[in-house]
Amino acid sequence: MNAPSPSAPERGAAATRHPPLPKPHRQRWLLWLVGAQLLFVLAVAAAGYATGRFGSVVLLRTTPVDPRDLRFSDYVELNYTISLLPGHLWKGSTLPRRKDPVYIVLEPRAGVFEAVAVYPERPETAQGQTVLRGWVADTWRRSMRLRYGLERYYVPEETRRKLRRQQPLQVHISVAPWGQARISQVEVLPALRPR
Template sequence: MSTPLPSAPDNNVAATRHPPLPKPHRQRWLLWLVGAQLLFVLAVAAAGYATGRFGSVVVLRTRPVDPRALRFNDYLELHYTISLLPGHLWKGSTLPRRKDPVYVVLQPRPGAFEAVAVYPERPDVEPGQTVLRGWVADTWRRSMRLRYGLERYYVPEETRRKLRRQQPLQVQVSVAPWGQARISQVEVLPAERAMP
């Protein structure tokens, strides 16, 4: 007695479960993906260039920076004097909450820019003033702490050598008309120019 041979699997059933993509379709998808990544990288580079080229330059001061933080990494956490602002500068109708976007109006003063107002929407400003976009990190009864996306800075070797003790830094920031900001230069302040 002969045993029946097992029947061959039905190729049509397998094809309906997981149909392979046609090769031209896969190639188009791969080209689209590579093109999108390339466009993203170019857009980031162009935005950085445009911010530096067309943006207005503001000078900000930091609170004293501890050089011991550089033992563990090459970055410093910068705490600007405009990061902690009094509540009377708030111009909104309701109190701000954590993670709310805010617009800080900066006015030039001798040596650095200072915050003169904080708005929930982008305001019109007078000539010489600049608007810097930030986010609410914390609020208290009479003050608020803001973040600007400029708090982390990679320290080049030359600047690292100048940081001998806790001292403030002077940071030049380019602010584009559309609100994007980036650090363009950091300078260690000498002791006689340091803020109290």
């Protein structure tokens, strides 16, 4: 018994189907994907190394860290003294809005860097100044809260033992010339005495 021959529309649909990829082509595609992932990981590692090697180091202070946070997690949320800035430091022509990128000019004062100006675009700096990129988290009439992407820190065991009371930290941050920043070291400062 002969099978019925396919009609013209069925023959056209069969002709437009793509044949399966040959096995060597699939292997090449898989190798390309694995290679791209490996290059991405290496680029991230190289950028971190380059930031630490070629970046300028700035010292920032945090407000006191509550050690009770460490009971539930190995990470602590850092709230820098430059996270909440007065509105008079803003140098833009229009008011900043939430999620806007900003550039904070930092200047050393008594060994610690403090914010001296906030710009909507990367500004030129004077000798000794550093620019740190951030984002607007909130704005009010006379102040603004900024985030830097450096607010979460893994606390090593030896540092965790030192954090018994609410204590401020001094954070060493490497800022690369191209704007990338990362935490390079954290020191525990003496606890603030209640007044």
